[in-house]
Amino acid sequence: MKKTYTCIVCPMSCRITVEEQEEGMKVAGNGCGRGKEYAMNEHTLPKRTLTTTVKVENGRLRRLPVITDSPLPKAKREECLKEIYTVCVQAPVHYGDIVLENVCGTGVDVLASRSVQQKA
Numbered sequence: 316m317k318k319t320y321t322c323i324v325c326p327m328s329c330r331i332t333v334e335e336q337e338e339g340m341k342v343a344g345n346g347c348g349r350g351k352e353y354a355m356n357e358h359t360l361p362k363r364t365l366t367t368t369v370k371v372e373n374g375r376l377r378r379l380p381v382i383t384d385s386p387l388p389k390a391k392r393e394e395c396l397k398e399i400y401t402v403c404v405q406a407p408v409h410y411g412d413i414v415l416e417n418v419c420g421t422g423v424d425v426l427a428s429r430s431v432q433q434k435a
């Protein structure tokens with residue numbers, strides 16, 4: 316099976332094809348090695364950085380924006396979101412604080428992507 320991916324590693328946006336052959340994966344159209352790696356990962360185990368929000372108690376904001384510290388498997392996105400939505404943090408929260416460790420056993424932590432002060 317042959318699939319085409321648009322590389323998002325740099326602004327060149329190369330269109331890269333990956334074809335599974337008996338001797339292995341054949342990659343074409345990549346302008347550099349980073350694109351080859353990107354396309355092979357997209358073909359075998361696509362990953363994405365996840366951003367969302369969680370509840371905050373006693374804070375100046377009611378929701379805290381969060382982001383995963385590294386990409387996680389795209390197939391686990393919904394499962395991870397469910398676990399993240401169970402989190403409720405107490406203000407104050409600081410940028411970069413870990414709000415959830417090892418989400419769904421992926422080895423990925425979820426971090427605060429901004430600070431939230433306590434309610435005055």
Ligand code: SF4
Nearest residue numbers: 322325328329346350
């Ligand atoms: S393959 Fe290389 S040159 Fe092309 S978009 Fe990806 S990173 Fe950029």
